[in-house]
Amino acid sequence: MKTSRRSFLITSIGVATTVALSRQAFADMPKASESDPTAQALGYKADATKVDKAKFAKYVAGQSCSNCSFYQGKATDAWAPCPMFGGKQVAGKGWCSAYNKKA
Template sequence: MKTSRRTFLITSVGVASTFALGSRAAFADAPKVEESDPTAQALGYKLDASKVDKAKFPKYAAGQDCGNCQFYQGKAADAFAPCPMFANKLVASKGWCSAYAKKA
């Protein structure tokens, strides 16, 4: 059976969309990082960036939060999204940790 290019492309887009939606749904079920988590404590993670101990983490500057960090794997408008620093657990968009790196 010969497949046309159009059929191949339509099928490919459908399959890719299914995987994208499926992985997004999997992240929705991922646990949120708790501040008591050992990795969170080691990285100084706070659910609310305004509560970062500036004496302990002098690298922190106002305006830095997970939503504008290069590691945040969601849109800035998402309240929570996966972060590779926390094994893809969900971090708060308004959160912060010492691994913060400004999104390019």
């Protein structure tokens, strides 16, 4: 099957627009706050270095949302959605007790 240049360009523009719109929707998602009830229940901290190690003995230095299997962004993203927080974004440098190392 041959694809014309015109069909290719129209398809490419459609894909690029969809990607741009989904990135905008991602950017508009609310960010999880440490004061949210879910965040408090999971011990979420936007800065993993501030985790209370006495209260959350499971925490190990180097763990962060960005290297957790639940983090739905790239490891380099500052914020990304997390299913543990109802789709709200969590800080890549954050941590919570649901942490599960990404494979």
